Amino acid sequence: MLPRELVSAVLPASPARPAEHLNDPRQQAFQRALAPQLGKALHGEVLAKLTDGSFVVKVANIPARMQLPAGAQVGADVPLTLVSVHPRPTFQVGLGANPVFSEAGPPLPKGADPGKAPLAMREGAAVGRAAALLQAAAAGSAAQTLGAEANNTTLSQAGKTIGGVLAAAQKAETPMTAALGRAPIVAAAGMDAASIAAGLQQAVGKSGLFYESHVAEWAQGARALAELNAEPQQQLAREGVRQQPLDPATAQFINLQLATQEQAHVAWQGNLWPGQSMQLEVQRDTREGHDEAGELETPWHSRLRLRFPELGELDARLTLSGGRLQVQFAAGSEETAALLRRHMGSLAEALDAAGTQLAGFEAHALMDHSGDD
Numbered sequence: 035m036l037p038r039e040l041v042s043a044v045l046p047a048s049p050a051r052p053a054e055h056l057n058d059p060r061q062q063a064f065q066r067a068l069a070p071q072l073g074k075a076l077h078g079e080v081l082a083k084l085t086d087g088s089f090v091v092k093v094a095n096i097p098a099r100m101q102l103p104a105g106a107q108v109g110a111d112v113p114l115t116l117v118s119v120h121p122r123p124t125f126q127v128g129l130g131a132n133p134v135f136s137e138a139g140p141p142l143p144k145g146a147d148p149g150k151a152p153l154a155m156r157e158g159a160a161v162g163r164a165a166a167l168l169q170a171a172a173a174g175s176a177a178q179t180l181g182a183e184a185n186n187t188t189l190s191q192a193g194k195t196i197g198g199v200l201a202a203a204q205k206a207e208t209p210m211t212a213a214l215g216r217a218p219i220v221a222a223a224g225m226d227a228a229s230i231a232a233g234l235q236q237a238v239g240k241s242g243l244f245y246e247s248h249v250a251e252w253a254q255g256a257r258a259l260a261e262l263n264a265e266p267q268q269q270l271a272r273e274g275v276r277q278q279p280l281d282p283a284t285a286q287f288i289n290l291q292l293a294t295q296e297q298a299h300v301a302w303q304g305n306l307w308p309g310q311s312m313q314l315e316v317q318r319d320t321r322e323g324h325d326e327a328g329e330l331e332t333p334w335h336s337r338l339r340l341r342f343p344e345l346g347e348l349d350a351r352l353t354l355s356g357g358r359l360q361v362q363f364a365a366g367s368e369e370t371a372a373l374l375r376r377h378m379g380s381l382a383e384a385l386d387a388a389g390t391q392l393a394g395f396e397a398h399a400l401m402d403h404s405g406d407d
Contacts, residue, residue: 061122064140067096068123071116078112078125090141093125100138102127210286212313213241215304216266223307230306234314238302242266242287243294306340313339319355331356345370347400359385360394371397 071094078091080102089102093114102112115126123138219233239248242265251257262268294300298318306312319333333355341347346366353360361381365371374397382392 060140064096064098064138065119065123068094068098068116068138069119072119074116076114076116078114080106080108080110080112083108086147091138093138097141098123098138099141100125100127100136102136103134210283210290212301212303212315213238213243213290215241215302218305218307218310219312220307223310225307237304238300238314240264241302243291243300246291311341313337341366345373349400354390357389358391358393361392361396362394363397364400365397366400368399371399 076093078093078098080089080091081097082090083106084090084099087101088099089106089108091098091100091102091112091114093116106112113128116123117126117135118124125136125138127134127136215237217237219237220229225233240261245262245265245267248257248262248265252259252262263272290301298320300316301314303311303313315335315337317335319335333353336350336352336354338350338352339348348366348370349364351362351364363371363374365374375395378392378395378397381395385392
C-alpha cells in the first residue's frame with residue numbers, strides 16, 4: 035500500500051492464471067522458502083532454459099523458474115532483488131534505470147508443459163517502487179527489539195517499516211483524514227443523479243487510495259495504463275518527484291491507505307461542483323447479519339456533509355442493507371429539516387423506482403442532536 039513510480043512500456047501480457055494455482059502446496063512452499071530474502075540483492079545462477087523460453091535460476095540455493103530478458107545464457111550470473119512474495123514471488127532483474135520485473139515459481143514436475151504455467155514479465159518501476167520505499171523506510175527507522183521476555187526477538191522489517199511510517203505521519207502539522215479531490219465531481223449544479231454517481235466513482239477511484247490494487251489489475255490486463263496515469267502517484271512520478279515514505283505528507287497518505295484497507299472505511303473530500311464543498315465517508319460493516327429469508331447481508335454506512343447557501347449545513351447518514359435504506363438528516367435549521375420531511379414521499383418513490391426500499395427516515399435540526407460528531 036505504498037506510492038509507486040510511473041509504469042513504463044510493458045511486454046505482451048500473459049493470460050490470467052487460475053486462482054487455484056496460487057494455492058498450490060508447491061507454490062506456497064516456494065513462497066515460504068523465499069520470504070527471508072525479501073528486499074535483498076541476490077545473485078542468480080542460470081541453470082537451464084525451458085521449451086517455453088523461461089529459465090531455471092538458482093537463487094539463494096533455491097531453484098526458481100522465471101522469465102529473463104533476451105540474451106540470457108545458461109551458466110550466466112544474474113543480479114536479482116526480491117521485491118514481493120505475494121501473490122507470486124517477483125524479482126527485479128538487473129540494476130539499470132529500467133529494470134525488468136519477473137514473476138517466479140517453483141520448477142515444474144518432470145514432464146510438465148511449462149507453456150501451461152505461464153509467468154509474467156514486465157518492464158518499468160511499478161513493482162520495484164514499493165520495495166524501494168520499504169527499504170528506505172526500514173533504513174530510516176531505528177532498530178527496535180522486544181524485551182528479554184520475548185527472547186530478544188527483533189521486529190520484522192515490515193513491522194519496523196509500518197512503525198516508521200506511522201511515526202512520520204504523526205509529525206504532520208495537519209492530520210490527513212480523507213483523500214482530497216483535485217477537481218469538482220460535476221461541472222455545474224443541477225446535474226442528474228447518474229452524472230453525480232459516475233463523477234464520484236471516478237473521483238474516489240482516481241484518488242490514489244487504491245493505486246496498488248489498480249496496478250495489480252493492470253498487470254492482469256484488466257485496467258488500462260491510461261487510467262493509472264490519472265492517479266496522483268503516477269503524476270508525481272511523471273514530474274520526477276520522488277516520494278519518501280518518512281516524509282510526513284507521504285506517510286500520512288500511506289497511513290490513510292492502511293486505514294482504508296484495515297477498517298473498510300473510505301473518506302473523501304472535495305467539491306461536488308465548483309464552489310460546493312462536500313465530505314463523504316463510506317464504511318462496510320464487518321458485523322454481517324441475515325435478512326428475513328436467512329440470506330447473508332453486509333450493511334454499508336455512508337455519511338455525506340454539505341453546506342448550501344440557502345439550506346445551510348446538511349449532514350446525511352445512510353445505512354444500506356439487503357436492498358433497504360435508512361436515512362437520517364441533520365439540518366442546519368428546523369425549517370430545512372421540515373422541508374426534507376415534506377419531501378420524504380418523493381425520496382421513497384425515487385428509491386423504489388431504483389429497486390431500493392426506504393426502510394427508515396428521520397430529519398431533525400443539528401441543534402437538537404448537538405452530541406453528534
